[in-house]
Amino acid sequence: MTVLGYLANGLVFSSIIVLGSIGLSLVYSIADFANFAHGDTMTIGAYSALVTFGAVGGLGGAVLGLPYGFFVALVVGIAVAAVVAVATEKLIYEPLDVDSIGLLITSIGIAFIYRAVIQIRFGSDFTRFDVRPLRPIEALVPYGVRITLHDVAIFGSAVALVVGLHVLLQYTDLGRKMRAMADNPDLARVSGIRTKRVKLWTWVIGAGLAGAGGVFLGLFNQLAPRMGFNLLLVIFAAVILGGIGSVYGAMAGGFLIGMINQLTPFFSNVVEALPIRPNWLATVIENMITIEYANAIAFVIMVVVLLVRPNGIAGEAAT
Amino acid sequence: MSDGMTDDTTGAAEGPHGGTDPVLSLSSVDSGYGEVQVLDDCSVRLDPGEIVCLVGPNGAGKSTVLKTAFGMLTPWTGTVEYHGRDIGGMAPEEIVREGIGYVPQTDNVFGSLTIDENLRMGGVARDGSLEEVIETLYDRFPIIDEKRGSKAKTLSGGQRQVLAFARALVMEPDVLLIDEPSAGLAPNTADDVFEDVKEVNDMDTAILMVEQNVTKGLGISDRGYVLDQGTVRFEGTPEELLNDEEVSQLYLGG
Numbered sequence: 001m002t003v004l005g006y007l008a009n010g011l012v013f014s015s016i017i018v019l020g021s022i023g024l025s026l027v028y029s030i031a032d033f034a035n036f037a038h039g040d041t042m043t044i045g046a047y048s049a050l051v052t053f054g055a056v057g058g059l060g061g062a063v064l065g066l067p068y069g070f071f072v073a074l075v076v077g078i079a080v081a082a083v084v085a086v087a088t089e090k091l092i093y094e095p096l097d098v099d100s101i102g103l104l105i106t107s108i109g110i111a112f113i114y115r116a117v118i119q120i121r122f123g124s125d126f127t128r129f130d131v132r133p134l135r136p137i138e139a140l141v142p143y144g145v146r147i148t149l150h151d152v153a154i155f156g157s158a159v160a161l162v163v164g165l166h167v168l169l170q171y172t173d174l175g176r177k178m179r180a181m182a183d184n185p186d187l188a189r190v191s192g193i194r195t196k197r198v199k200l201w202t203w204v205i206g207a208g209l210a211g212a213g214g215v216f217l218g219l220f221n222q223l224a225p226r227m228g229f230n231l232l233l234v235i236f237a238a239v240i241l242g243g244i245g246s247v248y249g250a251m252a253g254g255f256l257i258g259m260i261n262q263l264t265p266f267f268s269n270v271v272e273a274l275p276i277r278p279n280w281l282a283t284v285i286e287n288m289i290t291i292e293y294a295n296a297i298a299f300v301i302m303v304v305v306l307l308v309r310p311n312g313i314a315g316e317a318a319t
Numbered sequence: 320m321s322d323g324m325t326d327d328t329t330g331a332a333e334g335p336h337g338g339t340d341p342v343l344s345l346s347s348v349d350s351g352y353g354e355v356q357v358l359d360d361c362s363v364r365l366d367p368g369e370i371v372c373l374v375g376p377n378g379a380g381k382s383t384v385l386k387t388a389f390g391m392l393t394p395w396t397g398t399v400e401y402h403g404r405d406i407g408g409m410a411p412e413e414i415v416r417e418g419i420g421y422v423p424q425t426d427n428v429f430g431s432l433t434i435d436e437n438l439r440m441g442g443v444a445r446d447g448s449l450e451e452v453i454e455t456l457y458d459r460f461p462i463i464d465e466k467r468g469s470k471a472k473t474l475s476g477g478q479r480q481v482l483a484f485a486r487a488l489v490m491e492p493d494v495l496l497i498d499e500p501s502a503g504l505a506p507n508t509a510d511d512v513f514e515d516v517k518e519v520n521d522m523d524t525a526i527l528m529v530e531q532n533v534t535k536g537l538g539i540s541d542r543g544y545v546l547d548q549g550t551v552r553f554e555g556t557p558e559e560l561l562n563d564e565e566v567s568q569l570y571l572g573g
Contacts, residue, residue: 173439173443176440177440177443179431180429180432180440183430183431184430186391186423186426187426187427187429188429189412190389190411190421190423191440191486192411192412192443192490193412193440193443
């Protein structure tokens with residue numbers, strides 16, 4: 001594959017990471033809550049879509065190699081993820097009335113519950129959406145880019161969702177209230193913002209985007225009960241890299257982490273081409289920079305960035 | 320002497336707004352943070368159109384009076400009444416809707432929002448269009464008018480204070496609680512802010528304010544309370560408080 005090919009894969013994978021990162025960051029900044037169940041919320045979205053798609057089927061036509069029924073399933077996946085998150089907030093997090101550390105620990109338990117329920121119903125094996133696998137887009141193959149129409153659909157949908165979120169945050173009343181709450185929760189209440197309501201909307205939006213990310217992750221790879229949890233660390237890395245609490249930082253961080261993840265094989269090609277001496281060092285480095293270590297490399301880069309910018313890409317210099 | 324003075328003025332019959340019912344009153348309030356009691360049988364009243372200044376040593380409970388009046392703390396005992404209605408323990412976001420505004424001492428603007436957005440946030444509880452009231456505020460405070468689109472964190476200390484007032488005024492409250500308007504400001508800027516407080520008051524907004532700068536704070540006030548250890552020790556007109564030897568020596572730094 002060429003650099004372009006890796007970049008294209010990076011764009012697709014980044015789309016999924018960004019969708020996950022936004023929700024984690026929104027809930028962190030507005031509800032003051034590092035939600036460890038966020039990855040499993042993605043899993044819920046994916047499996048809800050799987051069930052829905054199984055039930056509604058193709059529904060006739062297709063866009064970008066995906067039957068209409070898949071988009072219905074996507075919407076249901078988003079909705080179920082949002083509803084489950086709101087229900088969990090209302091039934092568990094809010095009545096518990098504990099501080100942010102208490103919420104964090106509780107959310108780890110919630111993550112296990114989400115996953116266990118899925119595992120009871122679907123088993124722990126991998127599964128796939130019943131969509132016909134596509135060949136790479138012919139016109140792009142000569143450039144070394146091997147992406148399918150499905151990948152285009154993932155990227156396009158993610159861009160649409162991110163643009164939608166941006167418009168919501170900047171130009172709507174709810175968005176301004178969300179930014180105000182993230183900025184200064186006490187002053188938000190003093191100003192008359194009904195913060196509980198805004199928090200619920202934050203859950204709806206954050207979990208909804210996570211649900212979408214989960215559906216796309218299932219389409220990109222496959223579905224498994226651990227799919228979301230496995231991605232959680234990467235998503236946390238993205239959010240921290242971007243500057244924890246900044247939604248736009250989370251987008252940037254998600255993009256970078258996703259890119260780095262998919263560019264790892266390319267890095268290893270580059271390293272191979274470098275005249276590294278002595279030979280044993282070259283061997284060690286080559287063995288380190290392989291796809292198995294893609295996440296580890298992303299974390300190393302996160303640490304390096306944080307050494308230079310301790311508050312992340314979008315973080316304030318001082319708080 | 321001091322007892323006599325308190326008795327004189329609690330009746331407030333001779334006060335500038337004498338004979339009217341208070342807009343806001345705390346009666347025999349105990350209140351505090353968690354287990355720690357700060358206010359102890361504290362009674363404060365604010366009549367329509369007045370400026371009332373709370374002074375006293377650090378830790379006397381001045382800010383706690385404002386926080387209890389505004390629902391950020393629930394009174395343990397005693398009542399908080401607004402126009403005769405008990406509002407003790409109501410949530411701040413609901414008290415705003417009743418007609419009370421609050422300007423915190425620190426972090427009183429949304430730094431990452433623009434001036435315009437700050438003012439819009441001040442009006443979230445208002446029905447209908449905000450444009451008219453916000454334009455009126457821009458006319459009144461040209462210092463922020465010039466910077467509508469800038470982030471609030473780019474404002475100077477004095478400008479921030481003005482924005483904090485303006486944010487609270489979008490609701491057109493008839494009571495404004497202000498916590499140390501001059502804190503951290505240069506003397507000249509502080510004078511401007513006190514001018515603004517007076518101007519806000521001229522718009523028929525009664526003001527209950529906490530102020531460390533006793534002379535200036537009382538200087539623009541109709542009445543003042545001296546708080547110590549969570550309770551009112553003295554009450555009177557600014558002249559009475561500033562000229563009282565005991566008050567001066569004990570609480571106003573001689």
